[in-house]
Amino acid sequence: MKKFLLSLFIACSFFAKAQKIESIHVNLYTDSLKKGTFNYINIDGRMANGKYIPLDSSYLIFWSSAGTFNGNSLWIDRNITLEKVDIKVTLRSNPALFKEFSIYIKKQPDPVLKTMDELMKRPKAKNKKPKK
Numbered sequence: 001m002k003k004f005l006l007s008l009f010i011a012c013s014f015f016a017k018a019q020k021i022e023s024i025h026v027n028l029y030t031d032s033l034k035k036g037t038f039n040y041i042n043i044d045g046r047m048a049n050g051k052y053i054p055l056d057s058s059y060l061i062f063w064s065s066a067g068t069f070n071g072n073s074l075w076i077d078r079n080i081t082l083e084k085v086d087i088k089v090t091l092r093s094n095p096a097l098f099k100e101f102s103i104y105i106k107k108q109p110d111p112v113l114k115t116m117d118e119l120m121k122r123p124k125a126k127n128k129k130p131k132k
Contacts, residue, residue: 021045024055024091026099032106035080038073043089043099055091063088080105 023046033039043060044052062069065086067076076085084104091097 019047019049021053021055021059021091021093021097022048024060024089024097024099025052026089026101028103032104033067033074033076033085034106034110035076036078038070038075039103041072041074041087041089043072045091059092061090061092063090076105 025044025046027042027044029040029042041062043055045055045059046052057069057071060072062072062074064074066080066082067074067085069075074085074087082105084102086100086102088098088100
């Protein structure tokens with residue numbers, strides 16, 4: 001019985017078509033990198049059947065001219081003085097498939113957000129049109 005199941009599994013594996021990644025695409029959520037935080041680098045793989053799947057560091061090798069990768073997330077130090085970071089992403093199963101791109105580093109500081117107390121204490125805006 002065990003030999004039969006093993007031979008059946010081997011026979012089925014010859015006929016099964018493994019999905020192969022044909023190309024990789026960069027799909028960024030932002031136009032710049034923030035200092036002092038992790039910046040997620042979203043990479044999608046286009047399969048042979050035309051569908052897209054998200055790729056992580058188990059599929060990809062990440063390299064950057066500055067910062068440190070932890071999975072798909074790039075840490076940019078607060079003290080960096082560069083204008084942009086060059087990134088290269090290579091498919092582990094096929095090193096001929098890679099993408100190189102640059103992302104600029106955000107120059108303007110983030111706005112200071114109001115606290116919940118500040119939001120709750122502000123006066124309500126009066127409607128200019130009376131309700132009917």
